Amino acid sequence: MKVLSIALNTFRENLRDKLLYNLLIFALLMIGSSILISKLTLGDFDRLMIDIGLASINFFGVLIAIFIGIGLVSKEIDKKTIYTIVSKPVARYQFLLGKYLGLTMTLFVNTTVMVIGLVLVLSARNIPVDMLLFKAVALIFVEFMVITAVAMLFSTFTSTTLSAIFTLAVFVIGHLTPDLKTFGEKMDEVGRMMMDGLYYVLPNLERFNLKGQVIHHLEIANADLALIILYGLTYTAFVLFTAGVIFQRRDFR
Amino acid sequence: MAASLSLSGHHRIPPLVLSVLCGLVSVGLLISIWWMQSQLDQRQDRTLAQMDELAHLPKGDYLKPVLLGYHHLGADLLWLKLVQVIGKRQNSMNEYEWMAHALDVITTLDPHYAYAYYAGGVILGDLANRPDLANRLLERGHAANPTVWNIPFLLGYNYYFLLADPAKGAEYIMRAAVLPDRPAYLPGLATRLAAEAGKPETALAFLEARLQDTSDPEMKEFFANRMKEVMIERDIKQLEGAVELYRTAYGHPPTSLAALVDGRIVRDLPMEPFGGEYRIDRETGVVSSTTHPERLKTFFRRKKDPTYLYPRIEQPAYGFSKTW
Numbered sequence A: 001m002k003v004l005s006i007a008l009n010t011f012r013e014n015l016r017d018k019l020l021y022n023l024l025i026f027a028l029l030m031i032g033s034s035i036l037i038s039k040l041t042l043g044d045f046d047r048l049m050i051d052i053g054l055a056s057i058n059f060f061g062v063l064i065a066i067f068i069g070i071g072l073v074s075k076e077i078d079k080k081t082i083y084t085i086v087s088k089p090v091a092r093y094q095f096l097l098g099k100y101l102g103l104t105m106t107l108f109v110n111t112t113v114m115v116i117g118l119v120l121v122l123s124a125r126n127i128p129v130d131m132l133l134f135k136a137v138a139l140i141f142v143e144f145m146v147i148t149a150v151a152m153l154f155s156t157f158t159s160t161t162l163s164a165i166f167t168l169a170v171f172v173i174g175h176l177t178p179d180l181k182t183f184g185e186k187m188d189e190v191g192r193m194m195m196d197g198l199y200y201v202l203p204n205l206e207r208f209n210l211k212g213q214v215i216h217h218l219e220i221a222n223a224d225l226a227l228i229i230l231y232g233l234t235y236t237a238f239v240l241f242t243a244g245v246i247f248q249r250r251d252f253r
Numbered sequence B: 001m002a003a004s005l006s007l008s009g010h011h012r013i014p015p016l017v018l019s020v021l022c023g024l025v026s027v028g029l030l031i032s033i034w035w036m037q038s039q040l041d042q043r044q045d046r047t048l049a050q051m052d053e054l055a056h057l058p059k060g061d062y063l064k065p066v067l068l069g070y071h072h073l074g075a076d077l078l079w080l081k082l083v084q085v086i087g088k089r090q091n092s093m094n095e096y097e098w099m100a101h102a103l104d105v106i107t108t109l110d111p112h113y114a115y116a117y118y119a120g121g122v123i124l125g126d127l128a129n130r131p132d133l134a135n136r137l138l139e140r141g142h143a144a145n146p147t148v149w150n151i152p153f154l155l156g157y158n159y160y161f162l163l164a165d166p167a168k169g170a171e172y173i174m175r176a177a178v179l180p181d182r183p184a185y186l187p188g189l190a191t192r193l194a195a196e197a198g199k200p201e202t203a204l205a206f207l208e209a210r211l212q213d214t215s216d217p218e219m220k221e222f223f224a225n226r227m228k229e230v231m232i233e234r235d236i237k238q239l240e241g242a243v244e245l246y247r248t249a250y251g252h253p254p255t256s257l258a259a260l261v262d263g264r265i266v267r268d269l270p271m272e273p274f275g276g277e278y279r280i281d282r283e284t285g286v287v288s289s290t291t292h293p294e295r296l297k298t299f300f301r302r303k304k305d306p307t308y309l310y311p312r313i314e315q316p317a318y319g320f321s322k323t324w
Helices: A002-016 A019-040 A045-069 A071-078 A082-086 A092-124 A131-155 A160-174 A177-185 A189-201 A211-216 A222-249 B002-011 B015-043 B046-055 B060-066 B071-086 B093-109 B114-127 B131-144 B150-162 B166-177 B186-196 B200-213 B217-250 B258-262
Strands: B278-280 B287-289
Touching: A002 A019, A002 A092, A019 A045, A019 A092, A019 B071, A045 A071, A045 A092, A045 A131, A045 A160, A045 A211, A045 B071, A071 A082, A071 A092, A071 A131, A071 A160, A082 A092, A092 A131, A092 A222, A131 A160, A131 A211, A131 A222, A160 A177, A177 A189, A211 B071, B060 B071, B060 B093, B071 B093, B071 B114, B093 B114, B093 B131, B114 B131, B114 B150, B131 B150, B150 B166, B150 B186, B166 B186, B166 B200, B186 B200, B186 B217, B200 B217, B217 B258, B217 B278, B217 B287
Parallel strands: none
Antiparallel strands: B278 B287
């Protein structure tokens, strides 16, 4: 219950920050590009619309996850509002979890509205929408959950600016981890072990990228999908747990 | 607001005048930005600038990781850019080589972008007259999308019409003819090509396979008929070869086909599959069938020599600036 009320409060706070205005930009982008691109391109118009839609859903969400996520904890500390919370009978991990769920809720609403917008534009253009699109969006959302958790982890022990830099770094590296493995294979024993270690510890964000499958109608096996989602949730749990441990020992001054 | 307050405080400018002044200044700045932008556009040929950008495009293998999972969108944007350049009325040969590079990058970013291969193949093959570049692109496309019929189809077309290699053309059209969603005429076209390429055995084997594969009685009849036509083609080829042997052995052409058997050139004469017979023109030595006097061929007659003028290249011979 405590977790939920903190979560709802965070959600309301996000709304007060006029965070959902990004939806307006998304809508303009979708409608504008659907008009423009039909004049500019040659063949395969469907593909372009789906690509732009999914990529912008992904991009906006990642930006929100990073830049709101890093402020979740540090803002409370800076404004000293955290004292009023930790002095109440709320465990620190509950505070952390509530904050996390609040932002996840915001992201969920945001993503849902964007998907509805995308589906509307697609159907207005007579582009068929298949289940795969929703599967891809689900995985995009799991990516948001992982990134939000990472942003929050950093914000429990460093400044906002540093958290932003670290989280962006994790986002970039997360999309390149397969290369880490390849590099490792070209190194000696120690190097390979280090690279392999990094490969398994860092999130493999490319796993959440089904955008290509959607445009080429390449079905993904349900077992694979379930495993990817499970991987994302487990990774999130791991990061949140680490954040909780760090936050528990943190001294607010 | 703070600035306006201090300004009006020190110089006693009425707020209305101040806001009008601010408005004028910002409009003036906007207009000058617009003017400078359009000046720059005029000074620098925009298409040239676009071509330059294409030239400095890094290889797809390097570009892909940089796009952090957005490589499909990257391929789309690049495609949009390419389409604008193709839209020019005339393109120079350098531009076509650039296009080949851009298509390479697009299809490396998204190897399943089947339309880009096909459209690229048409542009490079027919418009640029660079079947070497077109076929390299299409070969990659065929390897990455083995179930898309129009890529091997276009490869076959390029080999047949642009490179004057009907055997290879037939081979690719045959590959296309067994793929899903291909048009119904494709198997027939493939056999025509193979027959003309001097390989009736290939055509026969292909037709046999198609015949086994089809349940539709009309199609079965079509394939059976076409097989007989190809047999005629095969027989005529063999007979003409025998006539040539006879001529070298006896110094004059045979008066009839039966003379080939009498002269021990062939053991016996082939049966005409439609129930007619084979005849020989005594003057020219040309063999024909009574039921099918027309030879099986594609109905295309080349008006000019193949327009392939450029050296074949295995590795990209175009040098791109390494300064990107």
